[in-house]
Amino acid sequence: xxxxxxxxxxxxxxxxxxxxxxxxxxxxxxxxxxxxxxxxxxxxxxxxxxxxxxxxxxxxxxxxxxxxxxxxxxxxxxxxxxxxxxxxxxxxxxxxxxxxxxxxxxxxxxxxxxxxxxxxxxxxxxxxxxxxxxxxxxxxxxxxxxxxxxxxxxxxxxxxxxxxxxxxxxxxxxxxxxxxxxxxxxxxxxxxxxxxxxxxxxxxxxxxxxxxxxxxxxxxxxxxxxxxxxxxxxxxxxxxxxxxxxxxxxxxxxxxxxxxxxxxxxxxxxxxxxxxxxxxxxxxxxxxxxxxxxxxxxxxxxxxxxxxxxxxxxxxxxxxxxxxxxxxxxxxxxxxxxxxxxxxxxxxxxxxxxxxxxxxxxxxxxxxxxxxxxxxxxxxxxxxxxxx
Numbered sequence: 001x002x003x004x005x006x007x008x009x010x011x012x013x014x015x016x017x018x019x020x021x022x023x024x025x026x027x028x029x030x031x032x033x034x035x036x037x038x039x040x041x042x043x044x045x046x047x048x049x050x051x052x053x054x055x056x057x058x059x060x061x062x063x064x065x066x067x068x069x070x071x072x073x074x075x076x077x078x079x080x081x082x083x084x085x086x087x088x089x090x091x092x093x094x095x096x097x098x099x100x101x102x103x104x105x106x107x108x109x110x111x112x113x114x115x116x117x118x119x120x121x122x123x124x125x126x127x128x129x130x131x132x133x134x135x136x137x138x139x140x141x142x143x144x145x146x147x148x149x150x151x152x153x154x155x156x157x158x159x160x161x162x163x164x165x166x167x168x169x170x171x172x173x174x175x176x177x178x179x180x181x182x183x184x185x186x187x188x189x190x191x192x193x194x195x196x197x198x199x200x201x202x203x204x205x206x207x208x209x210x211x212x213x214x215x216x217x218x219x220x221x222x223x224x225x226x227x228x229x230x231x232x233x234x235x236x237x238x239x240x241x242x243x244x245x246x247x248x249x250x251x252x253x254x255x256x257x258x259x260x261x262x263x264x265x266x267x268x269x270x271x272x273x274x275x276x277x278x279x280x281x282x283x284x285x286x287x288x289x290x291x292x293x294x295x296x297x298x299x300x301x302x303x304x305x306x307x308x309x310x311x312x313x314x315x316x317x318x319x320x321x322x323x324x325x326x327x328x329x330x331x332x333x334x335x336x337x338x339x340x341x342x343x344x345x346x347x348x349x350x351x352x353x354x355x356x357x358x359x360x361x362x363x364x365x366x367x368x369x370x371x372x373x374x375x376x377x378x379x380x381x382x383x384x385x386x387x388x
Contacts, residue, residue: 155256324354
């Protein structure tokens with residue numbers, strides 16, 4: 001079986017590794033990546049402990065190398081205005097790793113397995129690819145998907161909030177989310193340490209803020225300076241580091257069909273996961289696991305394997321994408337939430353925003369936070385009454 005993977009990011013490389021580990025010389029894997037091998041676009045990537053456990057089962061040797069390179073933090077700080085509230089996560093929390101380090105580890109495993117990876121190789125079409133399976137692991141702007149949007153039954157829309165990814169040249173003590181009103185604008189900072197010297201810093205504002213503060217007409221440096229002013233307390237004199245830090249509105253990608261002919265999609269090429277749930281890389285790599293399982297089970301019947309991939313993966317992925325949708329819908333209304341709640345009320349509603357954590361689960365996993373919210377009178381009336 002010959003498999004061509006378009007996209008040499010985490011999910012594409014991981015898929016190739018899984019196929020070679022399990023099928024050996026029975027599979028010929030070719031990966032095409034448009035960026036250089038050592039491209040440093042992006043900052044840190046987070047893989048939650050739940051996601052890591054699944055990667056560990058699928059490829060223990062790869063996961064062990066990743067975990068050794070990760071920074072783990074068990075606490076998160078949520079700030080409304082100037083009031084910080086500490087959230088102690090269950091377990092050891094998520095593991096953060098520089099994106100370039102993550103790719104380097106996967107590239108090394110691919111090299112050892114003899115996987116051919118063509119870097120700086122941009123494909124404009126899949127027409128010339130001779131393969132039994134063509135995998136679109138090429139992200140939100142997937143060429144594989146756009147080559148047959150009718151076949152995949154693609155839909156694309158955009159959210160209204162504006163965001164950009166920056167870095168900070170020091171490690172924050174722990175991940176944090178800071179929601180703040182400033183000069184009549186409503187802002188969010190998502191930041192977390194991912195190495196001994198760096199942190200990721202995602203800057204976000206709602207569309208009304210974008211208009212009211214004239215951000216549309218600002219230069220990139222002026223937008224960066226505005227966020228440095230809004231978050232001066234947290235930055236403590238540091239400046240934001242840019243690296244392909246373009247301001248944009250999040251694209252919501254959906255496909256009714258996961259495969260069309262011998263073409264199949266994984267990761268953001270298939271369904272974009274909003275950064276507010278911190279699971280985009282995890283979801284994409286779990287897609288790779290599901291596709292590898294299906295192809296390994298039926299290497300001589302590609303149509304059946306692709307159908308099995310969709311059937312097996314779709315229910316679980318629907319839950320994750322549903323959580324992503326609930327989360328970004330909540331973020332689209334940050335102006336209302338920042339204005340309406342006390343800090344503890346805000347944190348309670350934030351923690352339960354996706355519907356995947358109800359009060360019972362919140363109390364089980366975050367007992368100290370629930371006690372603090374109860375003491376502050378921040379639990380909803382029906383929850384407080386039932387908990388009495």
